[in-house]
Amino acid sequence: MAKTLLDLVKECDSFPYFEDNAEYYLSHLKNYHAFKVNGCDAVLGYLPNTIVEKFHWIENDWQVDATSRTVTLMAAPGATPKARTEIMSRLLAEAVRRQTFEVLNGWRHEMYPIYGPGGEFLLEMERSASPLFGITTYGVHMTGYVEDEQGIKFWVARRSKTKQTFPNMLDNTAAGGMSTGEHPYACAIREAAEEASIPESVFAERAKSTGVVTYFYIRDARAGGETGLLQPEVEYIYDVQLDASHVIKPCDSEVEDFRLWTLDEVKESLKRGEWKPNCATVMIDFFIRHGILTAENEKDYMEIVARIHRRLPFPTATYN
Amino acid sequence: MAKTLLDLVKECDSFPYFEDNAEYYLSHLKNYHAFKVNGCDAVLGYLPNTIVEKFHWIENDWQVDATSRTVTLMAAPGATPKARTEIMSRLLAEAVRRQTFEVLNGWRHEMYPIYGPGGEFLLEMERSASPLFGITTYGVHMTGYVEDEQGIKFWVARRSKTKQTFPNMLDNTAAGGMSTGEHPYACAIREAAEEASIPESVFAERAKSTGVVTYFYIRDARAGGETGLLQPEVEYIYDVQLDASHVIKPCDSEVEDFRLWTLDEVKESLKRGEWKPNCATVMIDFFIRHGILTAENEKDYMEIVARIHRRLPFPTATYN
Numbered sequence: 001m002a003k004t005l006l007d008l009v010k011e012c013d014s015f016p017y018f019e020d021n022a023e024y025y026l027s028h029l030k031n032y033h034a035f036k037v038n039g040c041d042a043v044l045g046y047l048p049n050t051i052v053e054k055f056h057w058i059e060n061d062w063q064v065d066a067t068s069r070t071v072t073l074m075a076a077p078g079a080t081p082k083a084r085t086e087i088m089s090r091l092l093a094e095a096v097r098r099q100t101f102e103v104l105n106g107w108r109h110e111m112y113p114i115y116g117p118g119g120e121f122l123l124e125m126e127r128s129a130s131p132l133f134g135i136t137t138y139g140v141h142m143t144g145y146v147e148d149e150q151g152i153k154f155w156v157a158r159r160s161k162t163k164q165t166f167p168n169m170l171d172n173t174a175a176g177g178m179s180t181g182e183h184p185y186a187c188a189i190r191e192a193a194e195e196a197s198i199p200e201s202v203f204a205e206r207a208k209s210t211g212v213v214t215y216f217y218i219r220d221a222r223a224g225g226e227t228g229l230l231q232p233e234v235e236y237i238y239d240v241q242l243d244a245s246h247v248i249k250p251c252d253s254e255v256e257d258f259r260l261w262t263l264d265e266v267k268e269s270l271k272r273g274e275w276k277p278n279c280a281t282v283m284i285d286f287f288i289r290h291g292i293l294t295a296e297n298e299k300d301y302m303e304i305v306a307r308i309h310r311r312l313p314f315p316t317a318t319y320n
Numbered sequence: 321m322a323k324t325l326l327d328l329v330k331e332c333d334s335f336p337y338f339e340d341n342a343e344y345y346l347s348h349l350k351n352y353h354a355f356k357v358n359g360c361d362a363v364l365g366y367l368p369n370t371i372v373e374k375f376h377w378i379e380n381d382w383q384v385d386a387t388s389r390t391v392t393l394m395a396a397p398g399a400t401p402k403a404r405t406e407i408m409s410r411l412l413a414e415a416v417r418r419q420t421f422e423v424l425n426g427w428r429h430e431m432y433p434i435y436g437p438g439g440e441f442l443l444e445m446e447r448s449a450s451p452l453f454g455i456t457t458y459g460v461h462m463t464g465y466v467e468d469e470q471g472i473k474f475w476v477a478r479r480s481k482t483k484q485t486f487p488n489m490l491d492n493t494a495a496g497g498m499s500t501g502e503h504p505y506a507c508a509i510r511e512a513a514e515e516a517s518i519p520e521s522v523f524a525e526r527a528k529s530t531g532v533v534t535y536f537y538i539r540d541a542r543a544g545g546e547t548g549l550l551q552p553e554v555e556y557i558y559d560v561q562l563d564a565s566h567v568i569k570p571c572d573s574e575v576e577d578f579r580l581w582t583l584d585e586v587k588e589s590l591k592r593g594e595w596k597p598n599c600a601t602v603m604i605d606f607f608i609r610h611g612i613l614t615a616e617n618e619k620d621y622m623e624i625v626a627r628i629h630r631r632l633p634f635p636t637a638t639y640n
Contacts, residue, residue, distance in 0.1 A: 018338045019633035119619070184615045208611040212625050234622060236615055289609055291528040295504045295556055299439070299638040302554060303631075305532050311626035313339035318619040 002271040005284055005293070006300035012277040013307045015216035015230065032230070033069045035133045037084060037123065039077025040116050042315050045134035046230050047071055054100050055132075061087045073123070084123035085111075092129050103128050103225030106164045112137055113180040119318030124180040131219055134230030136314050137177060140188040141282045142207065142238040144173035144196065144248060152263050152290070154283075155196070155248045158256040159276065165224045166276040168256070170269055173240065173248065174198070175279065183319045184236035185209070196258065197251045198240065207240045213285050214310045215278065222277075232312045237282060239289075263292065281308045322591040325604055325613070326620035332597040333627045335536035335550065352550070353389045355453045357404060357443065359397025360436050362635050365454035366550050367391055374420050375452075381407045393443070404443035405431075412449050423448055423545030426484045432457055433500040439638030444500040451539055454550030456634050457497060460508040461602040462527065462558040464493035464516065464568060466580065472610070474586050474603075475516070475568045478576040479596065485544045486596040488576070490589055493560065493568065494518070495599065503639045504556035505529070516578065517571045518560065527560045533605050534630045535598070542597075552632045557602060559609075583612065601628045 018025040032046035052071060057064050063072040075084045096104050104126075111124040114135050130137050144155035157171040176191035178184065188207065192198040217231040242248075248258040261269070270280055285308055287293040288301075295301045338345040352366035372391060377384050383392040395404045416424050424446075431444040434455050450457050464475035477491040496511035498504065508527065512518035537551040562568075568578040581589070590600055605628055607613040608621075615621045 017631065019631070209614040210611060211608050212615070212622055214622065214626060288531050291530060294529040295532070295639050297640060299640050301638070302532055302534065302636050306534060306629050306631035309626050309629035311337065311339070311623075311630070316622050318621070319615050320617060320619050 003273050004300065005270065005280075005298065006304055008270060008273070008275070008277060008280040009215075009284065009304050009307050011220070012217055012281050013215035013310055014218040014220075015232075030069070032134070033064070033071045035071050035073075035135070037073045037116070038063075038075055038079075040122065042117050044114055044116070044122070044314060045136070045232075047133055048228055048230075051101075051132050051226070051229070055091065056094050056098065056100075058087075058090060058094070061090065081121055081123050085125070088123055088125045092126055095129075101129075101132060101226060103131060103229070106224065110177065111180045112177070113317070115315050115317050117315045119316070121180075127177060127179075131223075131225075131229035131231050134232065136232045136234060136312055136316060138184075138234045138236075138317055139175060139177045140184055140191060140236045140238065141172045141175040141213070141279065142188055142192060142240050143282065143286050144198070144240045144242050145286075146242055146244050146246075146260065148244060152292075153260045154263070154266050155242070155258055156261045156266065156269075157196070157250075157258050160254055160256050163254060166222050169222075169276040170274050170279065171255070171276050172279045172282050173258075175235075175282075188236065188238050192240070194251055195255060196248050198242075198248070202242070202246070203240065206242060207238045209236070210239050210289060211237050211285070211309075213237055213278075213281055213308050214312055215281060215308060216310055216312060217278070232314060233278065234312070234316060235278065235282065237285060239286065284308065323593050324620065325590065325600075325618065326624055328590060328593070328595070328597060328600040329535075329604065329624050329627050331540070332537055332601050333535035333630055334538040334540075335552075350389070352454070353384070353391045355391050355393075355455070357393045357436070358383075358395055359399075360442065362437050364434055364436070364442070364634060365456070365552075367453055368548055368550075371421075371452050371546070371549070375411065376414050376418065376420075378407075378410060378414070381410065401441055401443050405445070408443055408445045412446055415449075421449075421452060421546060423451060423549070426544065430497065431500045432497065433637070435635050435637050437635045439636070441500075447497060447499075451543075451545075451549035451551045454552065456552045456554060456632055456636060458504075458554045458556075458637055459495060459497045460504055460511060460556045460558065461492045461495040461533070461599065462508055462512060462560050463602065463606050464518070464560045464562050465606075466562055466564050466566075468564060472583055472612075473580045474583070475562070475578055476581045476586065476589075477516070477570075477578050480574055480576050483574060486542050489542075489596040490594050490599065491575070491596050492599045492602050493578075495555075495602075508556065508558050512560070514571055515575060516568045518562075518568070522562070522566070523560065526562060527558045529556070530559050530609060531557050531605070531629075533557055533598075533601055533628050534632055535601060535628060536630055536632060537598070552634060553598065554632070554636060555598065555602065557605060559606065604628065 034043040035045040108127040110127040155173040174195040192203045219229045354363040355365040428447040430447040475493040494515040512523045539549045
């Protein structure tokens with residue numbers, strides 16, 4: 001059966017809302033432990049209770065409180081990010097040694113940042129482990145498109161069949177996660193070159209920052225590894241209007257092929273559920289900003305707009 | 321002191337969030353009665369308790385439950401919108417006769433719709449009374465702009481000094497509320513003509529639907545009448561790129577004057593707090609979509625984007 005656009009958004013923004021059913025929301029929260037660092041009040045992420053049970057928590061490094069359902073990283077208050085990161089790394093190294101978690105088989109050797117209130121950098125952790133702690137992750141997504149009298153066309157990527165996550169699904173023109181220290185624009189210009197062979201000069205001239213898409217994802221089987229892990233995400237969005245003569249080519253093995261799709265082809269492939277869920281939301285956001293989806297032609301218009309700009313219940317990054 | 325853009329957004333999106341402080345949010349909710357209609361489970365709005373006390377509730381028409389803090393319009397389940405509307409109108413007529421509420425001095429003779437789950441039209445009520453019940457109201461806002469090698473300029477309206485609400489403040493090029501039966505595009509094309517003398521043919525060619533801005537406003541003194549009333553709002557947004565030769569002129573007495581403002585002039589006037597709050601959020605949304613505000617130059621970027629696309633805790637309209 002064809003999926004509606006709201007179905008696609010819900011696959012991506014799957015964490016419940018307090019306002020929809022307070023009782024259900026509060027009981028759902030009991031499935032998780034809050035992740036905190038010593039000396040900072042903010043909740044930085046959520047670990048499923050089943051994950052908390054499996055970790056071998058190192059004494060003095062960690063405090064696990066089953067009553068308040070809290071996991072606290074016990075570096076001294078005011079410790080350096082480096083000191084906190086070492087504690088996290090010790091824990092994860094032990095989990096790798098014991099082969100505790102499937103998601104860690106996809107170790108990326110990439111460090112993701114964790115921010116406290118006011119955007120304070122608290123620590124960093126290995127990317128593949130981030131969903132175990134349910135921390136907010138940051139990335140960039142860009143849509144390369146061509147527009148002429150015949151209409152609009154989109155450069156759509158198909159993910160490699162051998163990719164660990166969401167193999168063979170459709171993807172935005174380029175996208176990528178932001179490691180510690182990276183800023184959105186710098187990440188975008190790098191990913192455009194690496195994934196879609198878009199020269200820096202072309203990106204600098206043609207790309208426009210057009211907002212941010214946020215959602216709170218509960219990982220399903222397609223994400224690979226354990227299901228039910230949380231992944232609150234922030235995706236900085238760029239539109240890249242290209243000349244008709246500009247041909248996008250894969251640059252690394254992550255993309256199977258690139259093809260210029262018509263608007264109808266994109267719409268149909270969305271309905272068939274062929275897009276990686278968060279890439280579908282990026283296309284939907286493009287459609288809304290460009291007047292392709294309107295209140296008059298999409299019955300779930302408002303719900304879609306609100307859900308792809310979800311206010312995440314965690315401190316988030318600032319870059320200036 | 322200069323206001324930040326987030327300050328401006330917070331003036332408009334002033335209702336608290338559960339996630340920021342669950343205890344405060346739940347205790348804040350105790351200041352209100354939920355508005356419901358008989359036979360429908362959904363909360364349609366919130367009335368401050370002080371307003372509930374002042375109304376002369378007509379027996380059999382209304383059920384006021386102080387324990388569950390609920391005000392229910394008691395038309396039979398499955399009643400027609402007309403039957404429900406008559407009950408509401410009787411109540412409001414009595415309030416006008418008794419001069420109970422200041423906001424009703426601004427009686428507009430315009431009916432605003434109230435929707436239930438799935439966008440079902442339940443009833444309508446006089447526009448000026450809508451904040452007494454805290455129902456979601458709908459409108460359109462459009463930004464007329466000119467772009468050339470020298471940059472971007474905006475057609476900014478200054479509200480009439482004698483306007484009841486937000487007199488003398490800066491406003492978008494055109495904007496207006498949507499009465500029962502009106503759809504966003506039809507409302508926008510009408511307001512463009514009425515308020516900014518933009519011919520229908522120019523609007524049809526130049527305007528683009530670019531999204532929706534939503535926020536949950538607690539009315540302050542500048543809105544006129546009682547303060548503390550709730551006003552959850554949905555504003556459908558249009559960008560209208562005009563030729564440099566197109567001059568916008570006021571068409572009715574609501575606008576003092578129109579002038580083409582540079583980007584810097586708009587930014588400075590925002591900081592000085594000269595804009596009607598919700599019109600400020602519409603400009604901010606434009607800045608984000610057009611790459612003027614970015615994650616790199618605005619520290620509150622994410623919080624701003626999420627708050628001006630707030631998911632309202634009420635059923636909302638659909639138009640198809």
